[in-house]
Amino acid sequence: MNNPAIDPSSSQRVLHEHLSSVYASRMAGVCGHLCFTFIGGAMGYFYLHLPFVLPFVLLLVCVNLYVLSTPRWHAGVALADGRRWARRHTRQMILIGVATAPVPWFFVSTQNPEVTALMAILIMVGCGLAMQSLWPMTSSLFGYGIPMMGGLITALLWHSDGVNLFLAAVGTAYLLFALRRGVLQNRQLTDALILRFENESLASRLGEQIAATERASVEKTRFLAAASHDLRQPLHAIALFGAALQNALHSHPERQNAERLMRAVNALGSSLDTMLDVSRLDAGVITPDVQLFQVDALLVSLNHVFLARAEQAGLQLRIQASGVWVRSDPQLLQRMLSNLVDNALKYTVRGGVIVRVRKRGERAWVEVRDTGIGIAPGQLERIFEEFYQVGNPERDRARGLGIGLSIVQRLSRLLGHPIEVQSRIDRGTRFRVLLPAAAAPPAGTPSIPLPTVHAQHEQPRGQAPRPRLPALSRRVLLIDDEASIRQAMVELLRAYAFDVLAVADEATAAMALSQAETEERPFELLLCDFRLADGGSGLDAGLRLRWRNGRRLPLLLITGETAPDRLQRVREAGVPVLFKPVDPDKLLDAIDAALKAA
Template sequence: MNATAPKPSRESADFPLPSGPDELALRVLREHVASVYAAYNASVFVHFGLGAALGTAMYVHQPRTWILVWMAVHLSLGLFLFLMPRWHPGVPLADTTRWARRHSRTVTAVGVGMASAPLLFISPDDLPVTSVVTVVIIGSCARAMQLLWPLKPALYGYTLPMMLSLIAVLAWQGDAMHFFLAIFSLGYLLFTLRVGNQQHRLLTDSLVLRFENEALAGQLGRQIAVAERASAEKTRFLATASHDLRQPLHAIALFGAALENELREHHGGRNARQLMRAVNALGNSLDTMLDVSRLDAGVVTPTVVPVPLDALLRSLNHMFAARAEQRQLQLRVQASGLWVRSDPQLLFRMLSNLVDNALKYTARGGVAVRARARGDMVWIEVFDTGIGIAPEQQERVFEEYYQVHNPGRDRTQGLGIGLSIVQRLSRLLGHPVQLKSRPGRGSRFRLRLPASAADEATTPSAGLATPFAAGAMPDPVRTVRTPLATRGRILLIDDEAEVREAMTGFFQAHSLAVETAADEAEAAELLARPETREHPFALLVCDYRLADGDNGLDVGQRLQRRFDLQAPLLLVTGETSPERLQRVRASGVPVLFKPVSAATLLGVLAELIPQAETETAH
């Protein structure tokens, strides 16, 4: 559509258009033109059919040659109108005004031609003929009012010549009956034009409203598309930034762990411990962002079992008691003896995020956690006496990175993702979250969970005694913190030289033989060596994102098939893309997310390497 359509200028004097941009006015006029042309055939047929019927009646009543001539001219004009070009939807918008004027001039010419009927047929001494002519012309005007009111110039051009001719001829006869018919016809004309104007205005207003709504809907659609693109770009940026930050951070964590171990009895040990605390804090921040990606990707699958709330609440108390005491706050966790149906680790994550958030924004008083039975439901409520949340902010606190009273982004108050994770977990588990808060008085978050009976539990709920750390969603592998008691050769594939060096140092520090490769070709060369048959690898460790668009999942599986490897595959990655995380989860291959702590890596090695040695022995 031409956004710079020419202004109607002179045409708008004949066709008053709604105020606003020229394009809107032309679109409204185009709808009017389309409406009158949609009934073009019917209107031409009715008009010339009435004219033919009138001429036939007049000729039967009083045979005259000039009546036949009038009928021939009249029908020729009708045939011409049937054959002449017409407007169609393919006509450019800019030509709309020209077609509106053309149609108005055409019907005006038809009206002028029909205006000759009263002059030719009405006479003072033949009242039946006068009545027939009056009925035909008024009928034609009635039909025109129904078909032509979208275009006022066409309505006026068709109606006025016929009706004014009829009124003038009737009044000219001089007798009372004809004068009465003239007055009646004048009243009918005024009424018809008034109704036509009203209908035209209503149609125009409705079209203007329709196009404005369409424009608003289009604008809204564009804004939604922009917002979706911005969200997708934000997700891609965070995924790329997170991956690129995790790579060096993973190496720093391993180098730092080795340094901390070496300086344990040295005067520099304190600095090493401070370094590792900073590295762990940065890792926790990245893990929190990873949680959002994993939840959005659907890689977290809840395992719903009967959960004893008292055991879970004791873990909460142990986790936050020291922090509350340090801030001189009271932390009260009330036992209830209730059981619920939920995933214990994910539920613990929800509650730990709520308690963590409550402690951050409470300066005096404390935080309380309690559970109450309500029919077949259980309410778990977290109360605080903190700053509270204003009504207009209560929806926004569940958005990512939004924090109340933290415009300066104080890092001690976290990233502002905790409640966003709570909302995602709420949807995943089907545990609705309700918020009630008053500024300056505190807040209450309520979770609604299905109740369960203790006798429904068939196996102990895993993870309650030592719930996973806040800041990390449960991984597809179980992080066992036990010392590595076995030895075995490990093949490491990673395209980052610093990561290979750090991982090599870590493995060798724990008496594990390791061979490294930057890509699939180097790994294949190592696996093809003769000594590899005598001393096979016990574990294949791959980074997910490798150089040249390769990924560790495909590379590792290809190597396993090609060399008939019995060694299990372990992915160690800084990848956070939801699509890639979903693919990793679907593969069933265990994965650790960078930066991996030394204890976690040791625990996973203790699980996987003995299994590999057993399988190799068979």
């Protein structure tokens, strides 16, 4: 306990544990000592006919009861009081040892060697067991063991003969061995406790670092969600006004400017959608739909999307068919492979990209190999970090946001498809996705339609706007707290013959619904923004307003939210949702689907 290498706080904690150990065995030790006292007293009184042994037995009983009656240490004792309790325990052990030391003098003699040998053995065994329980406290160990064994050894030396001298030598050797072993055990216990406390401290610091990292990750996600929402709001209004303008200038030369505006809006929207994908994966709102399908269908679709881009860059894109069947989510797998091919083309200046599938036992390997700039060994662990890009310190937007591989890693974990990466500087990089292979289904089994692959940064093609719909006499109630978005949405939907009423809050919407029912011109669709003024929720408002006179009004949610917890809530509500900025065609398709479902 006096090791100078131990800092004060650790020393106090070690002493605290040692006290806990010796006090836990105090009751058993005292009871054992009382048993030894009664056995010795009975032998002295009934066998050796020593009447004066009875007062001594009474004295020992009083000493043991006194020790039991003293305050007992407990775990709530302050660490700083540990040394005071250690001194108290040492004094009690010295008292018991000194009080018991005269016992051997009653039994040791030269006339009765059998009794002398029996008592010597009993004292050594009892003393050894008691000293073993005192290993955590060396002061108590010495304070009890030396008087106890010292009384036996001196009594044997006083009544010296051949047997007694031998027993005295054995007792001395036993005492030295017991004390030496007790000191060594105390050191081992102390070292083990110090190591435990150090590990606990390291684990605590590691836990704090992990918690700090998790808090930073949560704050980053919250910041991205807030920034994404704040960017999406005006962008959503611009997209709606642009679509209305593009539709109004359908037959005018100025239509090209509107198309350029929409291309810029869609490019920015694509970047925001990438951040949305990260939030949706972090929120756990994406559930894999595992199916049995042939990988070649996905490869063909990838070829259609990326071949023109590769040829424009003077690169070769080789996609090798294999006939391999796998079990996975085709939609999520195509997103993984699309991101990998997109990333490979970005970082390849000459040569090309090869995509191939090979079956290896129960697994299928999908490899995307390029002849690009390669990745340094020190950067391999960082390429899956968000916003990290190899060789792009100037943040060239043409190379994207640096989130593509981060999405690949998240999808890999979600699907359980490990990813292996090998790369050499100036030689290229190979990404390998490991999939569970499957046997081909029997002939005639209907095939599952696979998703259409879109390039991650595919620019809008300036297609002609959807032709104006005939008057449908369908009324839509829009709830959005931003006046610019209400105005833009009204102009867009009215251009497609919808009768739209836009309000800013739930109370006004409830009044509008009641008035429409009174006039027998009910609304047929409720269109709500997720985030309303003063912390209001468009989801909650829509769910409260959608039931009118026993009729369930179709509800469509529009949001710029990317916060994982809010995305999870929208998913649990089961309400169809569109993310800002909303493409006009997707908006009209969603409205048509909602009206048909009603």
